[in-house]
Amino acid sequence: MVNIIEQVINGFRTGSIYALIALGYTMVYGIAKMINFAHGDIIMVGAYALYVFIVLLKLPVIVAVLFTIGLCALLGMMIERIAYKPLRKAPPLAVLITAIGVSFFLQNASLLIFKANPIKFQSIVKVKTIIIGDVAIAGITVVTLVVTLVSMIILTLFINKTKAGSAMRAVSEDKGAAQLMGINVNRTISMTFAIGSALAAVAGILFLCQYQSLKPTMGALPGIKAFVAAVLGGIGSVPGAMLGGILLGLIESISKAYISTQLSDAIVFGVLILVLLLKPTGLLGKKRIEKV
Amino acid sequence: MRTDKKVIRKPKQLLTMKNLLTLTIIIAVYLMIAALVEFHILNRQFTNLIVPIGANIILAVSLNLVTGFLGELSLGHAGFMAIGAFTSAIFTLNVNMPGNPEFFLAIIIGGSVAALFGFLIGVPVLRLRGDYLAIVTLGFGEIIRSIINAISLPAGLDKAGKLIVKKGTMGLSGITTYSNYTWVYIAVIITIIACANLVKSRHGRVICSIRDNYIAAESIGIHVSRFKIMAFVFAAFFAGVAGALYGHNYSNIKATDFGYDKSIDILVFVVLGGMGNIKGSVIAAIILTVLPELLRSAQDYRMLMYAVLLIAMMIFNSSELKTRMQESDKLSRITRLFKLSK
Amino acid sequence: MALLEIKNLGISFGGLRAVDDVNMKIEKGQLYGLIGPNGAGKTTLFNLLTGVYQPTDGTILLDGINIVGKSTAQISVAGIGRTFQNIRLFKKMTVLDNVKVALHNKVKYSLLEGILRLPSYFEKEKVMDEEARNILKVFDLDGEENYYASNLPYGKQRKLEIARALATNPKLLLLDEPAAGMNPNETAELMDTIRLVRDKYDITILLIEHDMKLVAGICEQILVLNFGTELANGTPEEVLNNPAVITAYLGE
Numbered sequence: 001m002v003n004i005i006e007q008v009i010n011g012f013r014t015g016s017i018y019a020l021i022a023l024g025y026t027m028v029y030g031i032a033k034m035i036n037f038a039h040g041d042i043i044m045v046g047a048y049a050l051y052v053f054i055v056l057l058k059l060p061v062i063v064a065v066l067f068t069i070g071l072c073a074l075l076g077m078m079i080e081r082i083a084y085k086p087l088r089k090a091p092p093l094a095v096l097i098t099a100i101g102v103s104f105f106l107q108n109a110s111l112l113i114f115k116a117n118p119i120k121f122q123s124i125v126k127v128k129t130i131i132i133g134d135v136a137i138a139g140i141t142v143v144t145l146v147v148t149l150v151s152m153i154i155l156t157l158f159i160n161k162t163k164a165g166s167a168m169r170a171v172s173e174d175k176g177a178a179q180l181m182g183i184n185v186n187r188t189i190s191m192t193f194a195i196g197s198a199l200a201a202v203a204g205i206l207f208l209c210q211y212q213s214l215k216p217t218m219g220a221l222p223g224i225k226a227f228v229a230a231v232l233g234g235i236g237s238v239p240g241a242m243l244g245g246i247l248l249g250l251i252e253s254i255s256k257a258y259i260s261t262q263l264s265d266a267i268v269f270g271v272l273i274l275v276l277l278l279k280p281t282g283l284l285g286k287k288r289i290e291k292v
Numbered sequence: 293m294r295t296d297k298k299v300i301r302k303p304k305q306l307l308t309m310k311n312l313l314t315l316t317i318i319i320a321v322y323l324m325i326a327a328l329v330e331f332h333i334l335n336r337q338f339t340n341l342i343v344p345i346g347a348n349i350i351l352a353v354s355l356n357l358v359t360g361f362l363g364e365l366s367l368g369h370a371g372f373m374a375i376g377a378f379t380s381a382i383f384t385l386n387v388n389m390p391g392n393p394e395f396f397l398a399i400i401i402g403g404s405v406a407a408l409f410g411f412l413i414g415v416p417v418l419r420l421r422g423d424y425l426a427i428v429t430l431g432f433g434e435i436i437r438s439i440i441n442a443i444s445l446p447a448g449l450d451k452a453g454k455l456i457v458k459k460g461t462m463g464l465s466g467i468t469t470y471s472n473y474t475w476v477y478i479a480v481i482i483t484i485i486a487c488a489n490l491v492k493s494r495h496g497r498v499i500c501s502i503r504d505n506y507i508a509a510e511s512i513g514i515h516v517s518r519f520k521i522m523a524f525v526f527a528a529f530f531a532g533v534a535g536a537l538y539g540h541n542y543s544n545i546k547a548t549d550f551g552y553d554k555s556i557d558i559l560v561f562v563v564l565g566g567m568g569n570i571k572g573s574v575i576a577a578i579i580l581t582v583l584p585e586l587l588r589s590a591q592d593y594r595m596l597m598y599a600v601l602l603i604a605m606m607i608f609n610s611s612e613l614k615t616r617m618q619e620s621d622k623l624s625r626i627t628r629l630f631k632l633s634k
Numbered sequence: 635m636a637l638l639e640i641k642n643l644g645i646s647f648g649g650l651r652a653v654d655d656v657n658m659k660i661e662k663g664q665l666y667g668l669i670g671p672n673g674a675g676k677t678t679l680f681n682l683l684t685g686v687y688q689p690t691d692g693t694i695l696l697d698g699i700n701i702v703g704k705s706t707a708q709i710s711v712a713g714i715g716r717t718f719q720n721i722r723l724f725k726k727m728t729v730l731d732n733v734k735v736a737l738h739n740k741v742k743y744s745l746l747e748g749i750l751r752l753p754s755y756f757e758k759e760k761v762m763d764e765e766a767r768n769i770l771k772v773f774d775l776d777g778e779e780n781y782y783a784s785n786l787p788y789g790k791q792r793k794l795e796i797a798r799a800l801a802t803n804p805k806l807l808l809l810d811e812p813a814a815g816m817n818p819n820e821t822a823e824l825m826d827t828i829r830l831v832r833d834k835y836d837i838t839i840l841l842i843e844h845d846m847k848l849v850a851g852i853c854e855q856i857l858v859l860n861f862g863t864e865l866a867n868g869t870p871e872e873v874l875n876n877p878a879v880i881t882a883y884l885g886e
Contacts, residue, residue: 035423083603090610092422096365097563100426101602104556108595227427265438269431276420276428292507292677292686292718306751486749493748493755494762497735501724508722511684512736512802513710522745568726 005135007257008250013141013210015249016148020203021226022233022241023155024196030172030236031192034092037099038079040223041106042197046072046204047214048110051121061124069201076197077190085186103220110216123209144206151202152242155195159238168192172236221265225252228272234285243283322477329473337585343541345581346476347373347534350483352561352573354530357487359559360567361496362523363503364418365426367555368433372528374550375409376402376535378440381464381545385448395470399479399536406532409436410525418520421506433555440547463546464539471541479537483530488570490526499523500568553595560598563605635698637662637838638683638806643692644862645682652678654863656692660806660855665832666840667853667870671882675862676842677719680808684716685709697805711739715804717795719811719842723783729794730779733766736801741765766801772834773797773827789820793827800831807831809841813848821845825852850874858882 021043028036049071053064083102087095127139159165167188170178179185207222208214225248233244251271255264275282325342328334351373358366380402384394417428440460447456447464458464490496498519501509506516539545561580565572584594608614640658644651653675660666668676681687683694685706693700701709724732743758770776773793778786783794792812799807812828813821825848832839843849849856850870858866858873860882866873873879 035427083607086607087610090606093359093363093365094606094610096423096426097559098603098606100365100367100556100559101599101606105596105599105603108599112592112596224427224430231424266435269428269435272424272431273417273428276424277416292681306753306756489749489751490745493745494735494738494741494743494758495745495748497727497731498738500727500731501735504724504726505722507686507706508718508724508798509735510706511710511716511718511722512798513707513739514735515705515707 003257007253009135009137009141011250011253012246013144013249014253015229015246016144017203017207017210017222017245018226018229018249019242019245020148020151020199020206021222022230022245023152023238024200025227025230026233026235026238026241027168027192027196029230031168031189032080032084032088034084034095035099035227036084036193036196037096038102038106039196039200040219040221040226041103042072042076042200042219043204043207043222044110044214044216044219045075045106046201047121047208047218048114049201050124050205050208051119051214054124055121065124065205068205069198072201072204073194073198076193076200080190080193085189107216107220114214114216116216119214121208121212121214123212124205125209140206140210144210147202147206151199155199156238158195164188164191225268228268228275231272231282232275234282236286237282237284240282240284247283318481322474325473325477338582341582341585342473343471343476343537345578346473346480347538347541348558348561348577348581349480349574350530350534350537351558352565352577353483353487353570354527354534355558356562356565356567356570356573357490357499357523357527359562360569360573361491361503362499362520364421364520365429365559366524366527367426367430367552367559368436369527369531369558370550370552370554371433371436372406372410372531373535373538373554374436374440374547375406376532377539377545377550378445378464378535378547379405379532380536381467381539382446384468384470384540385464385466386446391468391470395468395475395540398470398540399475399533402536402539403529403532406535407525407529410528411521414521414524418524419517430552430555433552437547437551460547463544465544467540467543467545469540469543471537476537479533483533484570484574487526487530491570495519495522556595556598560601563602636660636695637664637697638840639695640683641693641695643679643682643689643694645678645687645689645691652862653682653689654861656857656859656862656864658857658867660838660840662805662838663832663836664838665828665852665854666838667849667856668840668842668859669844669846669849669856669873670859670865674859676859677810678862679859680716680810680842683709683808684714710802710804713803713805714808715799715802715806716808717792717799717810717812719814721791721795723791723795723798725782725784727783728780729770729775729783729786730763730766732783732794732798733769733801734762736798737762737765740801740803769797769801772800772831789816792816793824796827796831800835800837803835804837806838806840809839811842811844813843813845816845818847821848824848828852846874 021039024039025036028034028039046068049068050064053059053067054061059067079102083098084095087098123140125140125143127143129139130137130142159168167178167183168191170181170183171185171188175185204219226245229244229248230241231244232248233240233242248268248271252264252268255267259267329339329342351369355366355369358364380398383398383401387394389397413432417425420428443460445458445460445464447458447466450456498509498514499522501514502516502519510516535550561576562573564580565574565576584591636659638658638660640656643653643656645653656679668679670676678687682689685701685704685708689702694702696712696714699712701712704712724735727735741758741762743754747754767776767779770779773796775790775794775797778790783791786794792814796809796812809828813824816824828839828841829852831837841853853870856868856870856873857864858879865882866876866879
């Protein structure tokens, strides 16, 4: 009985991280109609950045966190400007290959700089474990859940209540029309990448504090799983990304506990295939009718 | 009487001057390679590269079928290579047959099992397109590797006649190194001819039409899924063959040899050589197998440079510079040489 | 028996009723027109006929057989060919290959025969070459057979699309705005070509058009759609003089 509750809480925790990352995928897909393959690796960059700021440069925690988020936001915008913007009119296959190139670049750059050996990192989260009855909830879990919840609320408010947020929604509906309405499409796209990357940075920080170890490929698998989460929830839908993330986290947690850790990865891919074959628009996605 | 007529009538169009010339060149190149190796004109380093070059050519040409001609990105091609390598190695380790027939069978088995997996994976998955298909193929590449690592492999009999069972993570060792320049050369030639012939047949046209406009392809009666599976299985077969050749070149193999990095390697061959350009894939595979050997010192930067290359090639392909170059007369004469077997 | 019979056909996209209770009967050999203001559901109807969309209500009978639920490829094999509103040619293939690929269901050889270059490969390819060239000649495109389809001028691209659809030997040919973007000369030429194609290949043609001169010039019967449902149905004279039709196009 206790076990299940702990697994469910773990599921929510992992799922929150996936949700944060999935938000980035879904926002970029909505606006630029592309899957930013390199998104997962931004998590890795965020984690290494935090390490550099705190351990190597010995900056205060708050400063380091802010710098990390800022750095990743900048990186996201730069990638968009250099690699994706020139390909706005290119066939989707070209954009996909480029995104893979960027992902590969980030991984190998990190490999060159920091080498392949995992680097240990001590969590900056000093929150104590909460004990409720028989269930122990680790500090990092609490922080993850709270941070994610707050981020999602802020993001939803931003998208629905601010002018910039409406601009983002407009551009994702119809780029041409948005431009004709006076919206600066380039700036909106850049901002979307910035926000998505900032969220990825937060996910990276939380991930790092959870697993306390760094390596160049650490972002790849969470990135792919978050992509599955975005698809599950409905790619292009912000609430969908949140829902998909949590759901996938739960599925993975329960698979790990009751089936097998090895197979849990395969199960995640299985979920992807099932969703794409049975309900490609995901749980909350809109049916996009291709004009024939 | 009718059977006589069929035997006498030679396929006029197969025996053209062009084909005879091609055949002569093929034989000549083989003899040249043989001479270079047997008379020790090439040093050890280069002789050792012949099999990897051949395997890479086969991998590049077969991936080009899926990515260049069908237009779908497959990020799990190395997975099929792994299947070919391991099944063929298991065969040669556990079966006792005279050398050449054993290796021949091993290659066929490696290719066929890879093709079978291509089919099993393809049927449910090839209904997807673009990004989704790419990620799923990536997933399968990784899953295949995990499975190999998870299972136990039969590795032949030990001196007492008992079956040696190895854990997948240990890989396989003690493999007879059958691969040599002759086997590899023949396999490469067969692959190139088979793929080139496929492309210039009615099936190839269908595959290209799916790339260009799958909705229009459906409207003219093409069952898109069927042909996607055809291209995928075809490519998987040759990836398996390449795996078998690769697996018998060194006496041991591990699942990690066939990971994501290798799939990206192959993708770079295809992108650099030109998608939909078989000759380009061949040349790119040769250059990019030899170059890293020559530039051993820059080994660490290789993957990084590949990443930049991929991004640069894609941006260049869609750029105005390329269209201007294509329209320039002088350059088009040079590029026409490369496009002959498109 | 009519070649094509549509009964109570309808489709909803969420809350939007894009096509509603449409009935149509096309006799063999007819030149039938489908007109209506933009957004009336004409292309949606084409997509329903070719299996791109599945209807929510109604039946479609081709030669008496209900084709609802069949895939696009199956419907093409059953005998419906089409062109598209925004041209969908195989851009990186030559003009000749665009037509040859449409022959793939008619002239066959096996995969093995193709790869091994057995005699049947050469024979069948030659047959396909000839047939493709014959079709191209009807459209005056045989001179450009080795051009890449994307390099053809717009008007010729439209003709190539029709040629390609024709190569599948359809019973019913659906043309979606074949004259879009053409000048009056090209349109007149197209009208002759369509009539020629109908007579020479003994097929039935259903076309969507906005160019009323073309519609009035060659169509024998016209269905007018507005807001997804039938507004009028009759001969060109009846329909084009119908006040409701005029209002729909020009507004009050």
